[in-house]
Amino acid sequence: MRTYHVITFGCQMNKHDSEHIAGLLESRLGLVRAEDAEHADVVVFNTCAVREGAEERLIGQVSALKPLKALNPNLVIAVGGCVAQHERSRLFQMLPHVDVVFGTHNIPELPDLIARAASGTPALSVPDEPSLDVERTPSIRETRWHAWLPIAVGCDNWCSYCIVPRTRGRERSRPFDEVVAEAERLVADGVVEITLLGQNVNSYGRDLYGKPRFAEILRAVARTGVKRLRFVTSHPKDLSDDTLRAMAEEPAVCEYLHLPAQSGSTRILRAMNRGYSKEQYLAAVERAYELVPGLALSGDVIVGFPGETEQDFEETLDLVQRCQYDQLFTFLYSPRPGTRAAQLPETVPSAIAQDRFERLTELVRDSALEKNRRLVGSTVEVLVEGPSRKDQDMLAGRTRTNKLVHAPFPAGADPASLEGTFLAVRVVEAHAWHLMGEVAGYQRQ
Ligand code: SAH
Ligand code: SF4
Numbered sequence: 001m002r003t004y005h006v007i008t009f010g011c012q013m014n015k016h017d018s019e020h021i022a023g024l025l026e027s028r029l030g031l032v033r034a035e036d037a038e039h040a041d042v043v044v045f046n047t048c049a050v051r052e053g054a055e056e057r058l059i060g061q062v063s064a065l066k067p068l069k070a071l072n073p074n075l076v077i078a079v080g081g082c083v084a085q086h087e088r089s090r091l092f093q094m095l096p097h098v099d100v101v102f103g104t105h106n107i108p109e110l111p112d113l114i115a116r117a118a119s120g121t122p123a124l125s126v127p128d129e130p131s132l133d134v135e136r137t138p139s140i141r142e143t144r145w146h147a148w149l150p151i152a153v154g155c156d157n158w159c160s161y162c163i164v165p166r167t168r169g170r171e172r173s174r175p176f177d178e179v180v181a182e183a184e185r186l187v188a189d190g191v192v193e194i195t196l197l198g199q200n201v202n203s204y205g206r207d208l209y210g211k212p213r214f215a216e217i218l219r220a221v222a223r224t225g226v227k228r229l230r231f232v233t234s235h236p237k238d239l240s241d242d243t244l245r246a247m248a249e250e251p252a253v254c255e256y257l258h259l260p261a262q263s264g265s266t267r268i269l270r271a272m273n274r275g276y277s278k279e280q281y282l283a284a285v286e287r288a289y290e291l292v293p294g295l296a297l298s299g300d301v302i303v304g305f306p307g308e309t310e311q312d313f314e315e316t317l318d319l320v321q322r323c324q325y326d327q328l329f330t331f332l333y334s335p336r337p338g339t340r341a342a343q344l345p346e347t348v349p350s351a352i353a354q355d356r357f358e359r360l361t362e363l364v365r366d367s368a369l370e371k372n373r374r375l376v377g378s379t380v381e382v383l384v385e386g387p388s389r390k391d392q393d394m395l396a397g398r399t400r401t402n403k404l405v406h407a408p409f410p411a412g413a414d415p416a417s418l419e420g421t422f423l424a425v426r427v428v429e430a431h432a433w434h435l436m437g438e439v440a441g442y443q444r445q
């Protein structure tokens, strides 16, 4: 029996695409999943180009498969995703033992490309035209209880540092009714948590209906009977009161908002082409806390963007301090070939960027810990994801506010049967990035 293995880098959209890759390889080629690349006849890399580090890891991992190719001459190595979309045929020069290169818009074509490559000729197909066809192909979900549900693909924002508009194409929304019908099917299939996906999720509908319909689709999906509804990624300039009200009013919509600021300096935000000032971002956050009770907030920040001075960075520290984030993803700026920012001359020395990165991380650790301390003694609803990676006797799960919770499995409980179920957990200890708890009772079984 021929087998496959998929290795995924990057964002949630890539994770979801990999579920379709698995679905296509199983249904069209009859392949069976292998636990690792060493035992696979077809290895697919679904790649990310957002920062240089991800590309370097890809090159390392593909090169490491060279000896396997010598052992198994029938092994097919396919590379797709954002690096493939960007590099196209150059990938064959970078990595000569790759057999198939496919783009982000033509995943449904992958089985044919693999079949072609199996006859000995490398196969390349990277169309430019964005397509939503992949959503109409089979997929195999990572878990039975959670589903990614893309409502739009691509991005029209052209942030000056970002490669995504080049690798994912123009923004395209899926028809409203099609999304709702898919959500209904997922719920009927046992899914209890759905995450709506889009690079700029809260501008959903603008291209298709001439106006954003995000709040509307959020409410419609919330009413399918799904227990928890999340969405990523929201752009601050498109955050509306309608969306915040839908979050507050629809019980299924989790009180969790990921709202990347990227910087706290209005001057840098302008250079980044973000479309808002520091004050506008802070006003959006204030409104979100005001309208959504119990809101948890997370964000992204890039440090070391070209031209960022100590004063600009202090504005970022100030913004982060004021936002009281529950979680912050901090990135060192990485110049991406072809983007506007990559041409800016005033690069920040890496030692300075690293120092800023550490100062920021420390600040967020303090505010996250402070917020988590307030939860000690309370009981939270936890959706169990499985055993904790570090300790098999502990369960790992998430609150509605997306906080990671660890707690000992209840005595006598079968860990596997708890996966994807809700438990009431009493918080006994707060850490910056997770909570420790005790199971207080079963819920919603
Ligand atoms: N569409 C989403 C996700 C974009 S990529 C959004 O707009 O938030 C996820 C994060 O990676 C971005 O929010 C940004 O903080 C970071 N990022 C993007 N390009 C980068 C670059 N060139 N260098 C460093 N970080 C980058
Ligand atoms: Fe990139 Fe900006 Fe689009 Fe996000 S909104 S994907 S950061 S261009």
Ligand code: F3S
Binding pocket: 009, 010, 011, 012, 013, 014, 047, 048, 049, 050, 081, 082, 163, 164, 167, 168
């Ligand atoms: Fe990376 Fe592409 Fe996602 S560049 S972050 S995999 S859209």
